[in-house]
Amino acid sequence: MSLGVKRSLTKESLIVGILLVGVLVFSSFASFAYAGKFDLKQYVKNADYYTSQLSDETLLGIIYSGLAVLSTENRETLSSFSNENFLDVARGTEEGKTIASSLNPEETRASEELLSVILNGQIESQNNGNYFALWGKPKPAPVAPPKCPAKLGACTPGQLACMEFELPLDVGACEYTCGPAGTWVPTLRCPTQWCNANRCM
Amino acid sequence: MDRMSGLGPEDRGSIPLGPIRKMRKIWKRDLGFKIIGYILAIFWVIYTALAFSEGDYSSSLWFCNFTVAFLAIACFQKSLKKIYFFSAMGIFFQTPWILDWANFLISGQSFFGLNDFYAGQPLYFMILTFLRHTVTVPLSIVLLFFFKPERPDKKSVIYLVISIIIIMVLSYFVGREYNINCSHYFCAPVLNSAAGLFYTFSWTAFIILLTLFSLYFVIIPFHRVIRRIKLV
Numbered sequence: 001m002s003l004g005v006k007r008s009l010t011k012e013s014l015i016v017g018i019l020l021v022g023v024l025v026f027s028s029f030a031s032f033a034y035a036g037k038f039d040l041k042q043y044v045k046n047a048d049y050y051t052s053q054l055s056d057e058t059l060l061g062i063i064y065s066g067l068a069v070l071s072t073e074n075r076e077t078l079s080s081f082s083n084e085n086f087l088d089v090a091r092g093t094e095e096g097k098t099i100a101s102s103l104n105p106e107e108t109r110a111s112e113e114l115l116s117v118i119l120n121g122q123i124e125s126q127n128n129g130n131y132f133a134l135w136g137k138p139k140p141a142p143v144a145p146p147k148c149p150a151k152l153g154a155c156t157p158g159q160l161a162c163m164e165f166e167l168p169l170d171v172g173a174c175e176y177t178c179g180p181a182g183t184w185v186p187t188l189r190c191p192t193q194w195c196n197a198n199r200c201m
Numbered sequence: 202m203d204r205m206s207g208l209g210p211e212d213r214g215s216i217p218l219g220p221i222r223k224m225r226k227i228w229k230r231d232l233g234f235k236i237i238g239y240i241l242a243i244f245w246v247i248y249t250a251l252a253f254s255e256g257d258y259s260s261s262l263w264f265c266n267f268t269v270a271f272l273a274i275a276c277f278q279k280s281l282k283k284i285y286f287f288s289a290m291g292i293f294f295q296t297p298w299i300l301d302w303a304n305f306l307i308s309g310q311s312f313f314g315l316n317d318f319y320a321g322q323p324l325y326f327m328i329l330t331f332l333r334h335t336v337t338v339p340l341s342i343v344l345l346f347f348f349k350p351e352r353p354d355k356k357s358v359i360y361l362v363i364s365i366i367i368i369m370v371l372s373y374f375v376g377r378e379y380n381i382n383c384s385h386y387f388c389a390p391v392l393n394s395a396a397g398l399f400y401t402f403s404w405t406a407f408i409i410l411l412t413l414f415s416l417y418f419v420i421i422p423f424h425r426v427i428r429r430i431k432l433v
Contacts, residue, residue: 012235013277016242020270023249023261024371030258031375039256 040089040111044100047092059090060157060180066118067158068177068187072199074110075177079158083180148174148186155184162195175200230347231279237340238276245269248329255326259379262372265295265334272337281348282357284341285424289416291338294408299334313388350424353416362409369405 051059063086067075088096089111103111149165155178164173173190175198190200248269252260260266268287275283298313305311372381380386383404386396 010278012238012242013274016238016245016270016274016277019246020267020274023270024267027258027261028371028375031262031379031381034256034258 040100040103040108040115043115044089044092044097047090047096051091056087057180059087062118063090063114064157064177064179064185066114068185069117070110070114072160074113075160077106077110078114079160081158083157147189148172148176151176151184151186153184154182157182160198162190162198162200164193164195173200233347234276234279237344238273241269241273241276241337241340244329244333245273248333251326251329259375259381262375262379262381264290264368264382265298265337269333269337272341276344281345281351282353284344284348285353285416285420286357286361286412288338288341288345288420290408290412291341292419293411293415295334295338299338302331302334345420345424346427348424350421350428352421358413358416361412365409365412366405369401369408373401 054062060083067078070078085099089099090096100111149163149167151161151163151174155161157178157180159178161176161178161184162173163176165171172193173195174186175188175190175195176184177187179185188200192201194201245266248266249261252258268291271283272287274280275287301311301313369382369384372384375381377385380388384401386400387404
């Protein structure tokens with residue numbers, strides 16, 4: 001009897017041992033592969049935890065700061081999102097969860113890129129101190145805004161523009177994104193003096 | 202009637218009771234280890250499955266998590282050495298987290314920044330994590346009661362040290378953002394300016410030294426004391 005018990009114990013320890021090694025190896029590779037990436041559907045489940053202390057205005061400020069550093073392709077993919085859509089997703093409302101589950105692959109990729117940019121602390125906005133504090137990440141060093149002249153005129157939030165300018169002491173071009181208040185926010189000083197459609201050349 | 206053997210007083214002269222009693226005791230002890238091993242293994246499988254389903258792959262690499270499986274194996278194998286090794290590490294590296302959990306639940310403050318660690322994690326996940334932290338070290342101490350004190354052989358201790366080094370190397374290369382087993386910077390936010398490769402080397406060396414100190418000067422002597430005072 002004692003031997004029988006002993007044999008089965010060895011078998012069980014072997015199974016748990018193999019499982020343990022498998023989990024450790026898989027976890028290492030998976031963690032490495034997913035480093036810095038965020039799953040939108042997982043995020044919306046717990047979004048309230050992160051955003052409940054932030055006002056709509058602050059939240060939109062963070063989102064637009066994130067949009068400004070996204071690739072142009074991803075930014076254009078998300079241009080169909082309204083402010084309400086962004087807020088719903090950011091707050092994880094029922095509507096936000098529906099939006100997150102109904103996105104096409106391009107929109108999902110772009111949204112997750114935006115989420116990664118925001119949550120990895122790659123952006124800087126005036127109001128995101130709380131956000132970074134919530135995530136326990138050190139607030140990144142302030143980044144100087146691009147040296148661009150103000151672009152006048154009303155716009156639709158999320159809209160992109162590029163403007164070439166010739167000032168007495170400065171010549172160049174800048175990219176702008178339309179902020180939540182419907183005004184242009186400079187996002188990038190172009191490396192050349194020229195624009196190509198809504199982007200730097 | 203004898204409760205353990207099931208024999209009446211009249212039978213005692215003909216059949217020696219010692220071996221039967223001993224066999225039953227061993228069988229009960231084996232069963233106890235088996236049950237504890239199963240509970241730990243099932244707990245670890247559930248926790249890992251839930252973590253994976255949440256897209257959280259890195260939490261499986263934390264010492265406090267994989268050692269649940271390690272402890273389950275120790276139970277299945279009835280290995281005193283493994284229980285010693287877990288206790289030696291857990292007593293100094295897991296107990297502070299248990300105390301921090303208590304502090305966090307009472308005051309909402311956390312030395313190790315638990316509110317950041319569990320930011321956005323579902324409540325059931327936090328409860329499982331809490332259980333995992335609070336149960337394993339006391340359990341390993343309880344398991345010591347079933348063994349006679351025994352000094353682990355040098356070879357096993359060398360394997361332990363090599364295992365710690367492998368785990369820390371693995372933790373380091375998974376990435377800084379996860380900071381698995383505090384391999385990139387110190388886990389307490391107030392001291393996380395301690396970082397860099399020098400920190401990683403020092404931290405690994407510290408873990409090894411403290412584990413060995415704990416093994417030879419805390420756990421084994423403690424085990425000898427509890428045997429001597431006839432608690433078991």
